[in-house]
Amino acid sequence: MKDIVDKPFGVIDSTGTIVACSELGRIGELLSVEPVNSAETIVDGGYTLKLISVAQGESYAVFVEGVDASSGKLAAIIAISFSNIKNYYDEKYDKSSLIKNIILDNILPGDIYLKARELYFNSDVSRTVIIVRNLDHNDLSVYDVLQNLFPDKNKDFIISINETDVVLVKETGHDISSKDIENLAASIADTLSGEFYVHAVIGIGTTVSNIKDLARSFKEAQTALEVGKVFDTEKTIVSYDNLGIARLIYQLPTTLCETFLHEVFKRGSIDSLDQETLFTIQRFFENNLNVSETSRKLFVHRNTLVYRLEKIKKITGLDLRQFDHAIVFKIALMVDKYLRSNPVKY
Numbered sequence: 331m332k333d334i335v336d337k338p339f340g341v342i343d344s345t346g347t348i349v350a351c352s353e354l355g356r357i358g359e360l361l362s363v364e365p366v367n368s369a370e371t372i373v374d375g376g377y378t379l380k381l382i383s384v385a386q387g388e389s390y391a392v393f394v395e396g397v398d399a400s401s402g403k404l405a406a407i408i409a410i411s412f413s414n415i416k417n418y419y420d421e422k423y424d425k426s427s428l429i430k431n432i433i434l435d436n437i438l439p440g441d442i443y444l445k446a447r448e449l450y451f452n453s454d455v456s457r458t459v460i461i462v463r464n465l466d467h468n469d470l471s472v473y474d475v476l477q478n479l480f481p482d483k484n485k486d487f488i489i490s491i492n493e494t495d496v497v498l499v500k501e502t503g504h505d506i507s508s509k510d511i512e513n514l515a516a517s518i519a520d521t522l523s524g525e526f527y528v529h530a531v532i533g534i535g536t537t538v539s540n541i542k543d544l545a546r547s548f549k550e551a552q553t554a555l556e557v558g559k560v561f562d563t564e565k566t567i568v569s570y571d572n573l574g575i576a577r578l579i580y581q582l583p584t585t586l587c588e589t590f591l592h593e594v595f596k597r598g599s600i601d602s603l604d605q606e607t608l609f610t611i612q613r614f615f616e617n618n619l620n621v622s623e624t625s626r627k628l629f630v631h632r633n634t635l636v637y638r639l640e641k642i643k644k645i646t647g648l649d650l651r652q653f654d655h656a657i658v659f660k661i662a663l664m665v666d667k668y669l670r671s672n673p674v675k676y
Contacts, residue, residue, distance in 0.1 A: 331411070335404055338395040341412065342379075344388055366391035371405060373397045380409040383416060425449050429487045429499050432541065433459065433548035442542050453541035458511055460498040461491075461533040461551040462518060470526050472496045479521065497551075499544060502537055508571055511537070515567045531555060534569040553577070560671040561664060575661065579668050587665045594662045595646055602645055610638050611650065611659070619656055 331339075332352035340351030346361045363374040366389060372379045377393045378401040392412060394405045420427075428445055431437040437445065446453040464472050473490045476498055480486040485501040498518075502511060515532045522528040533555035535547030550570040558568030561576040570577070579587070591600065603611075610628065614635075617624040625635040639650055648655040 331408065335394075335408070337401065337404065339404065339408060340393060341382065342391055342393055344390075348393075349390070361393060363393070365389070371402050373402075378402050378405045380405040382409050382412050423449060425451055426483070426487050426489060429544065430489045432544050433489070433497065433499070434491075435545050439542055446541055451541070454539065456502050456504060456506075456537050456539045457541075457544060457547070458500050458502050458537045459535040459544060459547035459551045460500060460511070460515055460518075461535075461548075461555060462496045462498065462522075463531050463533070463555060464494050464496075465529045465531060466527075470528055472522065472528065472530065475522065475526065476518070479518065497548065506537075508534075508537070508569065512567055512569055519566050530566070531558065532567050533558065534567070534571075536570055553580070556580070560668055576664060579661070579664050582665075584669060587669055590665055591662060591669075594648075594658060600646075600662065600666050603642070607638060607642060608663075610635070611642065611663070614639070614650060615656070615660060619651060619653065621651070 335352065338351070338353050338356070340348050340353075340356065342361055342363070343349050344365055346363055346365070348356050348359045348361065351357050351359075361375060361377065363377055363379060364372065366372055366379050366381045369381055376397060377395055378397055379394075380392045382390045382392055392405050392409045394401045394408070428437075428442075428449060428451065432442060443453060445451075462472055462476065464470075473488060473496045476488045476496055480488060480498065480500070487497075487499040489497040489499070491497055500511070500514070511534060515534055519530055519532055522530045533551040533553075535550035535554070538544060538547045554568040554570040554573060557573050557576050557580045558565055560580065562568060573580075610624075613628055614621075614624045617627060621635055621639075622632060625632045628635065643649045646659070648659050650656045650659060
C-alpha cells in the first residue's frame with residue numbers, strides 16, 4: 331500500500347504504540363493520541379485515526395499522518411482493507427472454522443488432514459459432539475455461556491449453527507465414559523436453567539477418535555434430538571447411544587410403518603383404544619408385564635387389570651401377558667407415535 335499512499339500510515343494498539351507502519355523504523359513508537367473506541371473517524375495529534383477491530387479487550391486502529399479530508403478518506407479505505415484481511419486470516423487459520431466446515435460437510439475429506447496439519451491441529455484425539463438447543467425465544471446467547479464454561483479454545487470448540495443450536499465439540503480422553511459425558515451435558519442444562527432460566531435440550535453424538543468422523547457424530551447428535559422429540563419428550567439429555575429401538579423406527583420409511591400397523595391391528599385400529607386403556611398398557615410395560623405389581627401401582631384389583639387385558643386382546647388379537655405379543659404391541663405404539671409426529675429428517 332505504501333507505493334500508492336503518499337503519507338505515512340500504520341496500525342496502533344490500544345496504548346497508542348505503533349505495531350505496523352509504512353515506515354518500518356517507526357514500529358514501537360508511541361503516538362500521543364486518545365484511544366480509539368468508536369467507529370467514528372477521529373482527528374488527534376496531527377493524525378487521522380479509524381478503528382479496525384476490538385478483540386478480547388484489545389483494540390487496533392489505523393492512523394494516517396495528516397488531518398485533511400484526504401487523510402480521512404485514506405484512513406477509512408485502509409481500515410476497511412485491513413479488516414477484510416484480518417477476517418480472511420481468521421477464517422483461514424482459525425481451528426473453529428475448520429471444525430465447523432467439517433461437521434457441516436463443507437470441506438472435502440482429502441483436505442481435512444492437510445488443513446489440520448497447516449493449523450497444527452491434533453486430529454487423532456477422541457472428541458464428542460454435543461448440540462445444545464435453546465427452546466426459549468429469549469435474548470440470552472447460549473454461545474456466550476458455553477464459551478465461559480469451556481474457555482480452553484485449543485481443546486474445546488463452541489460453534490453457533492443457527493438461532494437455536496450451538497455445538498460443543500468436546501475433547502474427551504479414553505478414560506471418559508458415556509455416563510461422564512451425559513453428566514457433563516446435565517451440568518450444562520442445569521447451569522442454563524438454574525442461572526439463566528433457559529430451557530434447553532441436549533443431543534449427544536458418539537465419541538469419535540478421528541477428526542474426519544466429527545460430521546458423523548454431529549449428525550448423530552441431531553438424530554438424538556429429533557428422536558427424543560418424538561419418543562422421549564420428558565428427557566432433557568438424549569444420547570444417540572441410548573436411543574435403542576426408537577432409532578431403528580425413526581430410520582424406517584413411513585410406508586413400511588403404515589403397513590406394519592395395518593398388519594398388527596387387523597381386527598381394530600389403535601385409535602379404538604381409549605386413553606385409560608393406553609395408560610394401563612404403559613404401566614403394564616413399565617412393570618415388566620407383572621399383573622400383580624401393575625394392579626398395585628394402578629390401585630385397582632388384579633381381576634380388573636386382567637379384564638382390561640382381555641379387552642385389549644379382544645380388540646387387537648394380542649395378549650400382552652405373552653412376551654412376543656407384548657413386544658409387537660410396544661413397537662406398534664412407538665411406530666404410531668412416530669407417524670403422528672412427522673419428524674424432520676437429516
